[in-house]
Amino acid sequence: MNSYKPGCLLTIEDRLPTIQDRQGYRRFAAPHSRAGRPSRAHIQGKPSVRNIFNVGLEEWQPLEGVEYDLIWRQWCLGHLTDEQVVQYLELCKTVLRLNSGIIVINTSGIDLFDHTDSSVTRQDETFQSLFKKAGLKVVRTELQRGFPESSPRKLFPVRMYALKP
Incomplete structure (x- = not known):
């Protein structure tokens, strides 16, 4: 998904x-x-x-009986509170295919609230804590490469996480 x-x-x-x-x-x-x-x-x-x-993710309910091999999230968790992230991840756990399902999250990384779009970026430690609260373990994490070195604006690091129950 x-x-x-x-x-x-x-x-x-x-x-x-x-x-x-x-x-x-x-x-x-x-x-x-x-x-x-x-x-x-x-x-x-x-x-x-x-x-x-x-x-919105905070309102999503999976269809009855559905199982997912892969749940992929990019950026959208920044529009949820910490509590909503944990609740959403706990719900995702319930619809992962047993033993093979995986959740992938792609996000950038410092704790910062953006007043323009009311979103939150979270640092690695914050996400690690939320994953733990949701009963998920990180099976792999990687810092995304390929961003321009010199930019008029400082870009936040982008990290991907692969999670399993």
């Missing part, structure tokens, strides 16, 4: 549900983004797209 750029996972997964918050869903349904590039609408109607959940 993915909540960001679902099109990229269509090449490796034959059944892909996606969660889009209300604001994101409006962009998802539009035929083109402001930059003129194809928007998320290019996945609508594809046989690979199993379900589109039009809710």
Whole structure:
């Protein structure tokens, strides 16, 4: 399950549900983004797209009886409180395929509140604590490489986590 750029996972997964918050869903349904590039609408109607959940992560409830091999989260956890992150991860645990399911999280890393979009970035130690509270263990973590060294703005480090119950 993915909540960001679902099109990229269509090449490796034959059944892909996606969660889009209300604001994101409006962009998802539009035929083109402001930059003129194809928007998320290019996945609508594809046989690979199993379900589109039009809710925020804090409201998402999995369909009864469903199991996931992979739950992929990019950036969206920054719009949840620490308590909501733990609750969401605990819920994800309940729908992971036994013994083989994995949760992947991609996020950037210092504890900082952004007043512009009301999001929170969290440092590695904070995420480690939230994962532990949710009963998940980190099976692999990696710092993303390839960002420009010289930039007019300082970029936060981006870390990926692979989690299992």
